[in-house]
Amino acid sequence: MNNNADISSNATPSFQIPKAYLRYVSILEFFSFKLAAAEITNRFFTPIPFKTPKREIPFIEQSKVEVIPVGKRQATLHTYGSGSKTAVFIHGWSGRGSQAYALAPVLVEAGYKVVAVTAPAHGDNPGKRTHMLQFADALKATGEHIGQIDALLAHSIGGAAAFNAVATGLDVKDLVILGAPSSILDVIDDFCTRLQLDDRYKKYIEHHLETHFYEDVEALSPRRRAAEISGIRGLIVHDKQDIDVGYEQAEALHQTWSGSKLLLTEGLGHRRILSDETVLNTVVEFLTSN
Structure with a gap:
């Protein structure tokens, strides 16, 4: 990849x-x-259980926590802020919803309520194995639980899940994809x-x-699903030094996602893209530009 x-x-x-x-x-x-x-x-199909870093603890402590069913599994929602618009964040493989710790405050300041989703078999949710389509199911279950989603922000494999959730019925206005693959076969190849x-x-x-x-x-794959979600505004953010998901994946997605915007960053890698000030400002500017 x-x-x-x-x-x-x-x-x-x-x-x-x-x-x-x-x-x-x-x-x-x-x-x-x-x-x-x-x-x-x-x-x-087995995510690696990483310990939650200290920088994410304040976000967890200041959020409302809910557990919702996802078929026979469960997802955990952390709701931060109380804006008139709703932004949903979903993490990548072996991640957690609290990775929205830097993103959430700037979105709240821009008028959003932020709902961070922790997918099945991730975080404190039970289970050892899961897959991308269960991520997508978690997003659709979140939509059913909270109602209108104004912005959906997704990192890594969560980005592939976001495309599949939207293509199969999840209603969102704006979609922001960060460090995500555009091809399922490339995910297999990389693994x-x-x-x-x-x-x-x-x-x-x-x-x-x-x-x-x-x-x-x-x-x-997102670059195939992109044709099915016309009418949704899209922003793709990817770092040129991402060695988990190469930035050519973002370029391929941008080519097939009509009307999408692409931001390529330098030196952030796969994870720091979620907390970089320039990226956060670009995301907020995009979401508030309608």
Whole structure:
């Protein structure tokens, strides 16, 4: 997914694959490819539980917390502020709603109430495994729970979920996508590259997704879904030093998302894009420009 050649020294991936796990997969493969592939597929659906950093605690403490059902699962909502308009934020893989800690205050100042969604199997929600379509279901359940959504802001794989939620009925006025992939197949490719796996595993995961979820998995990609959400204003923000999701993903999405605006930043990587002052100001300017 990432072809960047100008990675800065302070750009680090969101997580590192332990060498012990790579050795474990190699041992499984020695005995059986199917056994190794089944383990890898389970890993593909398993978020990493990170500890909530101290900088996000004030946002959590100052928010109203609700738990809502998402099918047989649950999502957690943190509502911050009480503006006349509503902005919803959803995080990326292995993230949490409190990553809106820097975004929420500037949106509240601009007149929004902010609802941050923590997806199933993330944060304190039960479960070990989930997938992008459950993120989308969490967004639709949020819409049913809170009513009108004026702005939807989504980070990383949450961006892919946002496109799928909107394309299948979630009503929003503005959509802001930050550091998100534009292709599901590229997500699979990146995952397998990180784990040093060959094309057999890519095909295995793709086949699993198409067997259990959707017959054409790439049809769920933002750059394909973009054609289905015409009329919604869009802003794409991506950093050129993002080594989790290469910025060419944003360029590809921008080309297929008619009328969207694109902001490419420098030196923020995959996560700091959520708290950078220039990015926050650009987002607020975009949302308040109608």
